[in-house]
Structure formats: C-alpha cells, structure tokens
Amino acid sequence: MNKHTWLGKIYLWLVLILLYLPIGYLIFYSFSSGRNMNHFKQFTWLHYQTLFQDNRLLAIFLQTILLALLSGLIATAIGTTGAVMIDRLQQKRQQKVFLALNNVLMVSPDVIIGASFLIFFTALGIQLNFGSVLISHVAFSIPIVVLMVLPKLKEMDHTLVDAASDLGASPRQIFSRILIPAMMPGIAAGFFMALTYSLDDFAVTFFVTGNGFTTLSVEIYSRARQGIDLEINALSTIIFLFVLVLVFIYYLLTTRRFKKNGKIGGVIK
Amino acid sequence: MKNKRHPGLFAIPYVLWIAFFVILPILLIVWYSFTNTNQHLTLQNYHTFFANGTFLRMSLNSFWYAFLITLATLLISYPAAYFLTKLKKQQFWLLLIILPTWINLLLKAYAFIGILGRQGLVNQFLQLFGLGPVNMLFTNFGFLLVATYIEIPFMILPIYNAIVAIDPALIQASEDLGASKWQTFRFVLWPLSRAGVESGIQAIFIPSLSLFMLTRLIGGNRVITLGTAIEEYFMTTMNWNMGATIGVILIVMMILVMLLTGNKPAHGRRMHHE
Amino acid sequence: MKRLMIAVGAILLACLTLWGASLKLTESSVASGGKRLIIYNWGDYIDPALIKKFEKKTGYQVIYQTFDSNEAMYTKINQGGTAYDLTIPSDYMVTKMRRGKLLRPLALQRIPNRKYLGHDFLHKSFDVKNAYSLPYFWGTLGIVYNDRLVKPGSIKTWDDLWQRRFRHNILLVDSARDMIGMSLASMHYSMNTTNALQLHLAKAKLDQLGPNIKAIISDELKMYMIQNEAAVGVTWSGEAAEMLSNNRHLHYVLPKPYSNLWFDNFVIPKTAKNLAGAYAFINFMLNPKNAAQNAAYVGYASPVQAAWQHLPQAVRRDRSFYPTQKMVKKLMVFKDLPPKMVQKYNDLFLEFKMYAR
Numbered sequence: 001m002n003k004h005t006w007l008g009k010i011y012l013w014l015v016l017i018l019l020y021l022p023i024g025y026l027i028f029y030s031f032s033s034g035r036n037m038n039h040f041k042q043f044t045w046l047h048y049q050t051l052f053q054d055n056r057l058l059a060i061f062l063q064t065i066l067l068a069l070l071s072g073l074i075a076t077a078i079g080t081t082g083a084v085m086i087d088r089l090q091q092k093r094q095q096k097v098f099l100a101l102n103n104v105l106m107v108s109p110d111v112i113i114g115a116s117f118l119i120f121f122t123a124l125g126i127q128l129n130f131g132s133v134l135i136s137h138v139a140f141s142i143p144i145v146v147l148m149v150l151p152k153l154k155e156m157d158h159t160l161v162d163a164a165s166d167l168g169a170s171p172r173q174i175f176s177r178i179l180i181p182a183m184m185p186g187i188a189a190g191f192f193m194a195l196t197y198s199l200d201d202f203a204v205t206f207f208v209t210g211n212g213f214t215t216l217s218v219e220i221y222s223r224a225r226q227g228i229d230l231e232i233n234a235l236s237t238i239i240f241l242f243v244l245v246l247v248f249i250y251y252l253l254t255t256r257r258f259k260k261n262g263k264i265g266g267v268i269k
Numbered sequence: 270m271k272n273k274r275h276p277g278l279f280a281i282p283y284v285l286w287i288a289f290f291v292i293l294p295i296l297l298i299v300w301y302s303f304t305n306t307n308q309h310l311t312l313q314n315y316h317t318f319f320a321n322g323t324f325l326r327m328s329l330n331s332f333w334y335a336f337l338i339t340l341a342t343l344l345i346s347y348p349a350a351y352f353l354t355k356l357k358k359q360q361f362w363l364l365l366i367i368l369p370t371w372i373n374l375l376l377k378a379y380a381f382i383g384i385l386g387r388q389g390l391v392n393q394f395l396q397l398f399g400l401g402p403v404n405m406l407f408t409n410f411g412f413l414l415v416a417t418y419i420e421i422p423f424m425i426l427p428i429y430n431a432i433v434a435i436d437p438a439l440i441q442a443s444e445d446l447g448a449s450k451w452q453t454f455r456f457v458l459w460p461l462s463r464a465g466v467e468s469g470i471q472a473i474f475i476p477s478l479s480l481f482m483l484t485r486l487i488g489g490n491r492v493i494t495l496g497t498a499i500e501e502y503f504m505t506t507m508n509w510n511m512g513a514t515i516g517v518i519l520i521v522m523m524i525l526v527m528l529l530t531g532n533k534p535a536h537g538r539r540m541h542h543e
Numbered sequence: 544m545k546r547l548m549i550a551v552g553a554i555l556l557a558c559l560t561l562w563g564a565s566l567k568l569t570e571s572s573v574a575s576g577g578k579r580l581i582i583y584n585w586g587d588y589i590d591p592a593l594i595k596k597f598e599k600k601t602g603y604q605v606i607y608q609t610f611d612s613n614e615a616m617y618t619k620i621n622q623g624g625t626a627y628d629l630t631i632p633s634d635y636m637v638t639k640m641r642r643g644k645l646l647r648p649l650a651l652q653r654i655p656n657r658k659y660l661g662h663d664f665l666h667k668s669f670d671v672k673n674a675y676s677l678p679y680f681w682g683t684l685g686i687v688y689n690d691r692l693v694k695p696g697s698i699k700t701w702d703d704l705w706q707r708r709f710r711h712n713i714l715l716v717d718s719a720r721d722m723i724g725m726s727l728a729s730m731h732y733s734m735n736t737t738n739a740l741q742l743h744l745a746k747a748k749l750d751q752l753g754p755n756i757k758a759i760i761s762d763e764l765k766m767y768m769i770q771n772e773a774a775v776g777v778t779w780s781g782e783a784a785e786m787l788s789n790n791r792h793l794h795y796v797l798p799k800p801y802s803n804l805w806f807d808n809f810v811i812p813k814t815a816k817n818l819a820g821a822y823a824f825i826n827f828m829l830n831p832k833n834a835a836q837n838a839a840y841v842g843y844a845s846p847v848q849a850a851w852q853h854l855p856q857a858v859r860r861d862r863s864f865y866p867t868q869k870m871v872k873k874l875m876v877f878k879d880l881p882p883k884m885v886q887k888y889n890d891l892f893l894e895f896k897m898y899a900r
Contacts, residue, residue, distance in 0.1 A: 008352030082283030489758025
C-alpha cells in the first residue's frame with residue numbers, strides 16, 4: 001500500500017508538471033528583455049512596469065474578476081436550487097428531460113451560445129454592455145453547478161430527510177441542516193467551476209459585449225494581432241500569483257472545516 | 270419515496286433560465302436552420318449538409334478527433350483521480366489541478382505555440398541529444414496534445430468526485446476476499462466510478478467535437494471540425510442559417526451521446542445504499 | 544449555513560471593492576467632463592498618441608473599441624444595441640453596410656482636410672461619389688519571404704509559390720476572398736469573378752498548393768514570419784511592413800501579374816450619437832502631419848498624399864509599399880459580390896482547407 005501511494009504521488013506530480021508547463025513558460029519569459037518567447041535575453045522588470053502604468057488593462061483585469069465572481073455567485077445560487085429541484089422530481093423520465101435540457105449549454109459550441117444569445121438580446125432590445133455579458137456568463141455557468149451538486153444529493157441518504165421531517169423539522173431546517181451540508185462540497189466545486197468557465201470564456205463574451213466593456217480574453221485576443229506582447233506574460237504572472245494566494249486562503253479555510261465535516265460526513269454515511 | 274417531495278417555488282429562477290437560455294435559443298437555432306437568408310421556410314440547408322461530401326467528412330473527422338481527445342484525457346485522468354483519493358490533503362491537490370484552468374485558454378495556447386515551435390522548448394531539448402528540429406506546431410499530434418491538455422482538469426474532477434464517494438470498505442472487502450488488483454478495479458472500482466467517468470466524457474467529448482480556437486491556433490486550420498465550420502458560417506460568411514443547421518446536427522449528436530451514457534450507474538448506487 | 548452566508552458576503556464585498564477600484568482606474572485615465580466619442584476600429588490600427596492629442600485639442604473623451612473582422616463589426620452595428628460614432632470598414636464592407644442602411648451620408652463640407660487625399664484613392668467602385676466613406680489606409684496583397692531560406696529576387700509571380708522547393712513552408716492568410724483571389728490572379732482571371740468555371744479552376748489550382756502549405760492563419764502570421772518559422776507568407780502590405788521592421792531578413796514582393804488593392808475607410812454608422820465629434824476626428828486624422836505620424840506607427844500606406852513628404856524617404860521610395868501610379872492602375876479592388884457568390888467563395892475555401900494536404 002505504501003509503495004502504491006508513492007507511485008501515485010510520482011504520477012500526480014508528472015500530471016501537475018504537464019499542467020503547469022505552459023504557465024511556467026509564460027512566467028519565465030515575462031522576465032525576458034527579448035521580444036518573443038523563443039530566447040531568454042536578459043532579466044528585466046520592464047514588462048511589469050509597463051503593465052502597472054497601463055490603467056486600462058488593469059481596469060479590465062479587475063472587471064474580469066468581478067464578472068467571474070458575480071456570475072459565479074449567481075450561477076451557483078440558481079444552479080443549486082436547480083439541482084435540488086431535479087433531485088426531487090419523482091419520475092426518472094422527468095429527471096432525464098431536465099438533465100438533458102441542463103446539459104445543452106454545457107455541450108453547445110461557444111459560437112452557437114454566443115450567437116443565439118446575441119439574437120436573443122437583439123429581440124428583447126437589451127443593450128450590449130456589462131449587463132449582457134453578466135447574464136450570458138451566469139447562463140452558461142449554471143449547468144456545471146447543477147452537475148457538480150447533483151451527485152452529492154444523489155449519494156446523500158434520502159431517508160435522512162424523511163426521518164427529519166417525521167421528527168418535525170421544518171423545510172427550512174431540512175434545507176439548512178441536512179441539504180446544504182450534504183451539498184456543500186458540490187456547491188464549492190460548482191462555484192469554482194463557474195469561476196473557471198467565466199475566466200476562460202472568450203467566444204461568448206466576444207459576441208455579447210459592447211459599448212466599452214471588455215474582458216481580459218477579448219482584450220488579449222485583440223492585442224494578439226501584433227504578436228504576443230510580453231506585457232501579457234507579466235499579467236499572467238500576476239494572475240497566477242493572485243490565484244495562488246486565493247488557493248492558499250481556501251486551503252486554510254478548508255483544512256479547518258475538514259475536521260468538522262468529518263463528523264457530519266460520518267453521520268450521513 | 271414520499272409524495273411530500275415536490276418542486277417548490279425556490280426553483281423558479283432555474284426554470285426561467287431553462288426557458289429563456291436553453292429552450293428559446295434552441296428554438297431560435299432550429300428556426301434559423303429551416304429558413305434561408307430571406308426568412309423563407311426551406312429544407313435546403315439540410316440537403317446541402319447531407320448531399321455534400323465535405324460536411325460528412327468533416328463530421329467524421331470531428332468525431333475521430335473528439336474520440337481521441339476524450340480517450341487520451343480519460344487514460345491520463347483516471348489514474349490521477351484515483352491516486353488523488355489516496356492522498357491526505359485532497360482538497361489542496363484538487364485545487365492545484367483546477368488552478369491552471371484559471372489562466373486563460375488563449376494564453377496557454379500562445380505558450381504552447383512557443384513550446385512546440387521550431388525554436389521552442391521541445392526542440393531545444395531535443396537538440397541536446399542531437400536530434401533535428403521536429404515539426405510539431407500545425408500537426409495533428411500538436412493539436413491533440415494541446416486539446417488533451419486543456420481538458421484534463423475537466424475529466425479529473427468528476428471522476429475524483431465519483432471515486433471519493435465510494436465506501437473504502439468495499440475496496441477493502443474486495444481485497445480481503447482475494448480479488449486481484451485488476452478484479453477489484455474491474456468489478457468494484459470501475460462500476461462504482463462509472464457515473465463520474467460518464468459525466469467527464471459528456472463534459473469533454475462534445476465540446477471537443479466543436480473546438481475551433483485551437484484548430485486555428487495550434488492546428489493551423491489544417492484540422493477542420495464542425496466547430497470551425499460553425500464559426501466560419503456565423504462570423505465570416507454570415508450565413509447564420511447554414512451555421513445553425515450544423516448546430517442542430519451537433520445538438521442531435523449530443524443527445525445521442527447523452528443517451529448512450531445515461532444515468533444507470535446512479536441508480537445502482539442508490540440501490541446499494543438502500 | 545452560517546459559513547455559506549459568510550462566504551457569500553465575502554464574495555459580494557470583493558465584488559464591490561473590485562468595482563470601485565476599476566472605476567477609479569478608468570476615471571484617472573481619461574479627461575473628465577468631455578463629451579464621449581466612441582470609435583470602433585481594428586485592433587492596433589491607430590497611434591494612441593494621436594488619440595491623446597485629439598482629446599487634448601478638442602476636449603472630447605475618446606473611447607476606443609476594437610474588432611477583428613469586418614463581419615464581426617457588421618454584426619455588432621447591425622444588432623443596434625451599440626452606439627459607435629465612427630468605424631473603419633474595408634471596401635466591400637462599405638457597400639454592404641450602405642445596402643444594409645447602416646451608414647449615414649457624409650457631409651463632406653464638414654471635412655475640409657479631405658483636400659489632402661490623393662486622387663488615386665477617391666471615387667472607387669465601392670463608393671463612387673465618396674458619399675459615405677473616405678479612405679483611412681490602403682494597401683495590397685503580396686508575398687513576404689525570408690532571405691535566409693529563399694534567394695532574393697527568386698519570387699516574382701504568384702505562380703512561383705507552387706514550386707516544389709517551398710514544401711510545407713508557406714503560411715497563408717485565412718481569408719476566402721484573398722486566397723481564391725490570389726489563385727484567380729495567377730491565372731489572369733478577374734479577382735471579382737462570378738464565373739463558376741473560373742472559380743472551380745482557381746480552387747483546383749489552390750488544391751495543388753496543398754503540400755506547400757504549413758498553416759492557414761490570420762494575425763499570428765506576423766509573429767511566425769518574424770520568428771523565422773516559415774520561408775514564405777502571403778499577407779497584406781501593412782502587416783508585411785511591420786514584419787520587415789522586426790526582422791531584417793524579410794522582404795515584401797508585390798507579385799505579378801496583378802494583385803488586390805484594398806481600402807479601409809472612415810464611415811459614420813446610423814447609430815452615431817456624436818456627429819460633430821466624428822467629423823472633427825476624421826478631419827483631424829486627414830491632417831497631413833497626423834496622417835504621416837499614424838502611417839509611421841501603423842505601417843500601412845496613407846491615402847493622404849500630402850502626408851507622404853513627412854515620411855522617411857526610404858519608406859516613400861519603396862515601390863512594394865507605395866507602388867507607382869502605373870502599378871496601382873493594374874491592381875484590383877474587391878467588389879461586394881451578391882451573397883450567393885460570397886457563399887460560393889467561402890464554401891470553396893472551406894473545402895480547400897478541409898483537403899489541404
């Protein structure tokens with residue numbers, strides 16, 4: 001067993017190295033005084049200096065994070081209620097229909113999502129700005145939240161809910177005492193996936209943005225016309241550090257929570 | 270099951286979302302696919318699709334690439350997800366795996382252009398061993414590599430969620446009863462984690478059918494998928510009707526895939542618990 | 544539950560902070576109080592210093608937004624949910640937008656600096672009376688080669704690209720009209736042809752080029768040529784100018800028998816709200832000194848003939864970027880073809896890309 005985990009660790013490290021290779025590459029060249037990512041010339045902070053004087057880019061950066069957090073939050077709330085609803089449907093058939101509908105956006109090409117949302121906004125006369133982008137990001141993040149939360153509900157012992165309500169618990173109590181703790185890992189995963197989708201999206205935003213609002217990916221795309229600018233590498237480094245800090249905070253929070261969760265989890269199982 | 274459980278008012282936003290952002294867009298796309306640029310009803314678009322060898326070959330191509338990408342992702346991700354469940358600080362490791370997805374796709378694609386290029390990292394490494402520059406950018410291999418790279422975290426996560434939910438006592442029992450490693454995997458671990466694998470496949474196979482940014486950036490437009498075609502019809506040709514038609518066909522394919530990877534295992538697990 | 548509420552609160556608080564911070568950043572970067580002028584242009588297609596200068600001079604607050612293709616721009620303006628005051632479509636798109644009733648006729652008397660424009664660049668087929676558009680930049684389609692991999696002077700015509708020695712070494716630009724047009728031109732057919740036979744011959748000839756093609760890409764072409772990734776690239780003159788300034792081994796050729804002449808033009812969309820600002824901006828950009836500064840920055844050729852004297856001799860004398868009048872006469876401007884024909888070009892090109900091996 002010991003040897004087993006040892007091998008596993010090596011394998012995981014290999015996967016991680018693969019996952020981080022391109023990011024490391026970006027970061028490495030953010031310190032190069034050269035003009036491209038082929039040869040490291042000299043160490044320099046130059047790209048960071050230009051970055052911090054570029055108010056426009058920094059504002060776009062902040063707005064992109066704002067968009068991701070806000071859309072992630074709304075999508076998680078709606079998606080969680082959706083998962084609870086689907087779980088409560090009595091017929092397997094109904095569940096399947098809803099799941100299928102739920103997954104449509106997950107599997108539709110971004111271009112189609114973007115184009116159809118654009119037609120939709122046009123039909124309703126909605127202006128293209130932060131609002132339209134936010135609505136779109138919420139819309140395409142909801143299904144992943146449902147997919148993350150639903151398994152948690154499925155593996156939860158439903159007799160527990162019945163027992164609680166037999167013992168006189170109100171729906172509210174059942175929701176906050178039983179459902180929420182059971183769904184919590186799914187909700188957290190869903191929120192993080194929603195963040196991921198939002199930060200990663202390019203095509204949908206490209207369609208539905210306008211009137212002065214841009215996200216980082218659209219901005220990068222339009223800047224990439226001149227070939228990649230190492231200022232963007234510097235920005236990726238900052239984003240990466242920022243995410244690292246977030247992860248560290250999250251980690252501290254979860255390690256504390258884990259002790260508690262262990263007990264609750266034991267009860268549920 | 271008690272009949273007390275019924276969908277309540279709390280789910281109204283979700284239902285509204287389904288109505289406005291799922292059903293309505295589908296209807297719009299279906300409508301577009303059955304009309305021509307002058308808004309007249311027609312079957313011409315479908316006729317073009319099925320009568321024209323180009324589109325059928327494109328569909329086959331897309332299927333083949335999506336299959337390879339999904340397979341490669343699964344082969345890499347399953348062991349990773351499994352080993353993850355054996356570790357102590359799982360949440361931390363999981364975060365490490367999700368973290369790269371937060372760096373924008375375009376940025377990672379550009380990094381890969383640097384890595385795979387003629388004077389890139391891989392070729393510089395190969396030169397240390399006296400091997401000549403290998404062309405990797407703008408090849409099928411390069412495209413598959415980068416697509417797999419992008420999808421790995423999206424496969425690890427659902428599989429991990431499924432494996433971690435398995436009662437470790439079951440594995441223990443299987444081993445105690447003298448099952449080999451392979452038997453334990455084949456008859457205990459795999460069936461119990463299938464739901465995760467299936468949602469991972471769902472989350473990867475169909476988006477892979479319609480990749481378009483990577484086909485251009487890494488494939489140099491020498492890999493053409495249904496997604497590339499849709500993008501062309503919507504953005505370049507502005508023949509939204511034909512683009513919508515390909516979209517409808519993609520949606521049909523998606524439904525087929527979802528029927529094939531139905532929800533049976535979840536059922537099985539429920540039975541086990543009761 | 545409580546922990547969940549705290550998390551939600553923390554996220555909302557973070558959102559609020561981010562919103563405040565981003566507001567502060569954008570505030571400090573623009574002059575406050577001025578009327579807004581929203582310009583919708585191609586990415587990196589203007590000298591930012593000129594925008595600052597314009598803002599200072601007129602007090603308008605310029606908001607600069609970018610698009611990456613004529614079609615994307617058309618979609619956005621057609622949608623109606625935007626309020627751009629000025630945009631820069633290419634030649635055929637001017638016709639398309641005019642037909643789509645998306646343009647406002649120009650009040651030419653409000654643009655006195657139009658007198659500086661060269662006569663060769665006015666009254667073109669896409670807008671004969673210049674009633675809707677004035678040229679911003681112009682250029683050609685041509686070939687860039689790397690003299691470390693190709694003997695200088697050995698590429699003169701389009702046909703040279705079909706030679707065996709360029710196997711897997713050519714980068715093409717991802718544009719149906721341009722690439723099929725190139726093939727048409729190499730066979731001495733019109734680049735605006737609607738003849739089905741000629742189109743099929745052109746496509747068949749393009750298929751022959753398959754083994755020589757390394758990739759069919761768009762903006763990244765510049766980066767690859769600069770990094771010596773390929774020997775030959777087919778691209779537009781302005782892009783080529785920028786490549787040349789970054790890699791001295793690169794050269795630009797305007798191939799025989801003829802090529803495409805294109806224009807990007809100022810137009811005022813129907814959605815414009817700040818007309819006075821739009822006219823002021825066009826006029827400002829047509830001022831010879833400003834036009835020269837812009838041309839020097841962007842690298843494309845300016846139609847403001849009076850600006851040429853402000854450009855360095857080496858640039859002005861370079862016949863591949865500023866061809867003689869006689870050469871210009873031979874070049875062909877794209878016409879806006881009927882939608883069916885555009886579709887035909889695109890379908891043929893997509894088919895070509897599918898089978899390009």
